[in-house]
Amino acid sequence: MEIERKFLVKDKNLxxxxxxxxxxRQAYIPTTQGFCVRVRLTGTHLAVLQNAEMTVKRGVTxxxxxxINVPMDLAKAQELYAxxxxxxxxxxxxxxxxxxxxEIDLFQNRHxxxxxxxxxxxxxxxxxxxxxxxxxxxxxxPQFLNENLARLQGRYVP
Numbered sequence: 001m002e003i004e005r006k007f008l009v010k011d012k013n014l015x016x017x018x019x020x021x022x023x024x025r026q027a028y029i030p031t032t033q034g035f036c037v038r039v040r041l042t043g044t045h046l047a048v049l050q051n052a053e054m055t056v057k058r059g060v061t062x063x064x065x066x067x068i069n070v071p072m073d074l075a076k077a078q079e080l081y082a083x084x085x086x087x088x089x090x091x092x093x094x095x096x097x098x099x100x101x102x103e104i105d106l107f108q109n110r111h112x113x114x115x116x117x118x119x120x121x122x123x124x125x126x127x128x129x130x131x132x133x134x135x136x137x138x139x140x141x142p143q144f145l146n147e148n149l150a151r152l153q154g155r156y157v158p
Contacts, residue, residue, distance in 0.1 A: 010135030
């Protein structure tokens with residue numbers, strides 16, 4: 001089970017970000033019945049993709065989803081990624097704040113300028129402190145689901 005809260009980042013100047021990040025390329029396979037199927041390729045940067053996985057998700061509540069991750073052969077995942085039109089790319093930074101580690105996603109290409117902060121929790125009612133750079137909560141807003149961003153024909157305008 002994935003329990004996640006998602007926020008827009010209000011300050012686009014992020015001097016606190018660590019130097020290291022994970023480069024992520026994701027493709028979303030069309031499905032029915034409320035499932036999301038994702039192929040994810042990750043690496044240290046665009047030219048060095050090292051890992052691949054397929055993920056199946058299905059929403060339960062506004063902030064909770066069933067999630068199953070299955071490692072994939074990198075070459076096969078790249079073939080599948082190339083076949084699927086609904087894609088997105090982002091750089092992910094892991095930033096500790098108080099008792100939690102936030103994932104900061106800087107979206108690339110047509111979503112350049114969109115920065116989301118995600119926090120995975122142990123329970124839906126877990127208490128956490130918001131960092132000063134966190135803005136509007138967008139948890140549950142379909143506009144900010146990665147699969148919808150990938151399918152968006154235009155460009156996200158922050």
